[in-house]
Amino acid sequence: MSNLDFIYKRHSVRKFKNDAVPMEDIKEIIKAATYAPSGKNKQNWHFVVIKSKEKIEGMANIIEKKNSELASYTQDKDMAQAFTKYVKYHTVFRNAPIVILLYAGPYPATGLDLLKAKGASNDEIHDLLKASPGIQNIGAAMENLLLASANMGYGCCWMTGPNYARKELEEYIGFQKEGYFLAAITPLGVPEESELKSPPRKSVDEVMTIIE
Ligand SMILES: Cc1cc2nc3c(=O)[nH]c(=O)nc-3n(C[C@H](O)[C@H](O)[C@H](O)COP(=O)(O)O)c2cc1C
Incomplete structure (x- = not known):
């Protein structure tokens, strides 16, 4: 048993049992998320916990509607199909007992004011902000949330696929905090399957460069 088991036992979970998730577990998971590092310790996150089955289904419906609306903007059937066929991956939270929406708040990138004062081009500003x-x-908070959940026997799936319906989802959820926007979603629940798997990883040699 390696000390890193808590890393390797996390997998994206897209199917859930009906079992409820106790509020104290949700709070513990969100507390673990808030122990993520953040630039200047700004903690520019907010977690919106959706417990209503009806709201969760409503969110999935909004995404499906926006998905087919976006697909209708092209005459290119292949392009439309390539987009619509993934809608099931944008609504995988649908059968979860809990959905957590992760909102991102303002965080001024270091040096941005000075770039603007210099009259920097959009490209220069984009380069800093990318x-x-x-x-x-x-991202750090979400990863903590996922690792904590897995360690407590729950499953999650980090989701940004539905972000094309961000405005509609934000309006539907109704959460408002100055400068905050919906950045990612995850379902939370007891995984339906007992044997969880993840797709293969690139080898360490492929993704690592050593400069001596
Ligand atoms: C930023 C980000 C966005 C993702 N968006 C989605 C999504 O919208 N729908 C989905 O089913 N999975 C989504 N995933 C999960 C990935 O597909 C998954 O992490 C990847 O295939 C590796 O599998 P694993 O998480 O089981 O290790 C996302 C993951 C990340 C990190």
């Missing part, structure tokens, strides 16, 4: 520290904070 490694957005604000979103990296959210």
Whole structure:
């Protein structure tokens, strides 16, 4: 048994049992998420916990509707089909007892004000923001949430696929906090399958470069 078992036992879970998740477990999982590091300790995250089956189904319906609306904007049948066939992966939270929405709040990228003061081009500004520290904070929190859940016997699935329906989902959920927007979603519940699997990984040699 390696000390890293808690890493390797996390898998994306897309099917759930009906079992309820006690509120104290949800709170413990979210507490673990908040122990993620964040730039300047800004903790620019907010977790919205959806317990209503009806709301969860409503979210899935909104995504399906937006998916077919977007697909209707092209005459290219292959492009439309390539998009619509993945809608099931954008609604995998549908049968979960709990859905957690992770909202991202403002996080000013270091140096942005000065770039703007210099009259930097959009390209220069985009180049600074493409490694957005604000979103990296959210990613760290989400990973903690996933690892904590798996360690407590629950399953999750980090989801950004539904983000094309962000505005509609935000309006439907009705959560508002100045400068915050919906960044990612995860279902939370007891996995239906007992043997969980993940797709294969690239080898360490492929993804690592050593500079001596
Ligand atoms: C940023 C991000 C977005 C993802 N979005 C989705 C999604 O919308 N739907 C989905 O079914 N899985 C989604 N996933 C899960 C990935 O497909 C999954 O992590 C990957 O295939 C590796 O499998 P594993 O999580 O079991 O190790 C997402 C994962 C990440 C990190």
